[in-house]
Amino acid sequence: MAAAPQETTPDTSAPVWTRVAVIGAGAMGAQIAGVIALSGREVALADTARDALDRAGTTLRGRWDSRVAKGAMTAAERDAAYGRITFSDNVSDAVSDVDLVIEAVVEKLDVKRDLFSQVDGAARPGTVISSNSSSFVPSSMAEAIADPTRFLGLHFFNPALVMKCVEVIAGPQTDPQLMSDGTRFVEQIGKEPVVLRKEINGFVANRILNAVRDEAIYLLEGGYASVTDIDRACRTALGYPMGPFELMDLTGVDIGYLTKKARYAASGDPKDAPSRTVSGLFDTGQLGRKSGRGFYVYDDKGVKQGENTDRPGASD
Ligand SMILES: NC(=O)c1ccc[n+]([C@@H]2O[C@H](COP(=O)([O-])OP(=O)(O)OC[C@H]3O[C@@H](n4cnc5c(N)ncnc54)[C@H](O)[C@@H]3O)[C@@H](O)[C@H]2O)c1
Structure with a gap:
């Protein structure tokens, strides 16, 4: 007799979103890229300002050098994490072949909206698009992309390399599957997710x-x-x-x-x-x-x- 088909248990340990682009290499973006590189993922860090990219590289190297000096990380771990980051001044190139985009540019809604429509045109269909904004709710940004079900908020805290909390924010149109993937992603990069089932200004x-x-x-x-x-x-x-x-x-x-x-x-x-x-x-x-x-x-x-x-x- 043929065996009854078995229900498969989803593999919750499978990495979610392995290739990531972070747009904006300022105070937040540089460290968010660092967190993601430390989780073993490839990350493209993009900024229109070349000097911001240079500063981001110097900051990350400096922080990791001092961790190596304190014995909190090995030189090989530092070099491997650094090697997983690609620095780019071309946003469209950076997002062209990734699973997730995290926007961390200046806190101006019109700049963010313009960026999201650029990203939407350059990324593969199905790419998840997120914002690290601390004041704009997902619905105010998601309308800039063709499929707002692919948009969520991922709000890191400063300094992102240190602070454990990441708020995962659903907009009214966010696909529920995206919320569970986002939560798992946050856990996989070593952070503590706080889920907002509904968006509200200021988050939690x-x-x-x-x-x-x-x-x-x-x-x-x-x-x-x-x-x-x-x-x-x-x-x-x-x-x-x-x-x-x-x-x-x-x-x-x-x-x-x-x-x-x-x-x-x-x-x-x-x-x-x-x-x-x-x-x-x-x-x-x-x-x-x-x-x-x-x-x-x-x-x-x-x-x-x-x-x-x-x-x-x-x-x-
Ligand atoms: N600073 C904080 O404490 C903090 C905490 C949580 C969330 N946030 C949010 O994170 C985001 C970034 O904040 P920050 O403090 O890192 O800002 P920042 O000013 O340090 O860096 C912003 C970077 O974005 C770049 N940029 C601007 N427009 C761009 C574009 N169109 N394409 C590519 N790059 C562009 C700038 O060159 C700059 O390097 C904001 O939305 C902010 O609200 C900030």
């Missing part, structure tokens, strides 16, 4: 971060507690590695201000507008560590000296 991690920031500002502006004590509560009671004001100074007050401004422009909800403290700091060029002064004051080595008592509203 940054929304929670913003809610904490908003509450910290509310407590500060209401005169309930000082910058130092609010940060101290987050560190010593909640186990945060740093408080919300320390983090805003680290990432840049300008980034926080511009993100809020963009969100307010999109929603029209006054709750989304930048606070008067953050606006005041931005307007007076007190942008955090990079300008030596923000919620705190820093010396020229970047060491925190104490609260900024000249902060707008500090004497209210």
Whole structure:
């Protein structure tokens, strides 16, 4: 008697999307390409600016050289990972024979849309197209390609070589199979996927971060507690590695201000507008560590000296 046909179990260990192109070789793209190369995949890193590609190569080599020096990686592993990266100033060539494209160019919707239609014309049919955008939802970009079911968000965190989280974001038209492949891909490159079943501005991690920031500002502006004590509560009671004001100074007050401004422009909800403290700091060029002064004051080595008592509203 012939044996009954057996159901085959899908091989979940089979690599998903083995050839990848990352477009944009800036702060994020360079390290995303590094993560993918470390997972054993071939990756084309493309940028229209040759100097960005040169910087990306130097940054990756520098980071991996110091890992080799610390014994965290062998010289052979470093060379193999580096050898899997192709640097290209021609986006169409870079995407012509890949399974996945990850866009990490400047945060401007019109630039991204133009790029996606270029990529759509140059890539093989069926190529998965994704964006690392931190503020644009997939539906706002997917309409630039012919088949929006092939589009998803893959949001890495800075620095991408270190941070474990990658948000995998479904647009309204994203193929559910793409979401499960995307989740598996993220696991296979050594990251922790956070799946957004529906798109929402800010995604998960940054929304929670913003809610904490908003509450910290509310407590500060209401005169309930000082910058130092609010940060101290987050560190010593909640186990945060740093408080919300320390983090805003680290990432840049300008980034926080511009993100809020963009969100307010999109929603029209006054709750989304930048606070008067953050606006005041931005307007007076007190942008955090990079300008030596923000919620705190820093010396020229970047060491925190104490609260900024000249902060707008500090004497209210
Ligand atoms: N910086 C962060 O902390 C962070 C974190 C998560 C997500 N993101 C997102 O990642 C994306 C990139 O951010 P970044 O900080 O790496 O920016 P960046 O300014 O450091 O780099 C952007 C790069 O894109 C290149 N570029 C611009 N237009 C291009 C085009 N049409 N084709 C090819 N290359 C082009 C530029 O030459 C530049 O090298 C943005 O969408 C941003 O929102 C940034």
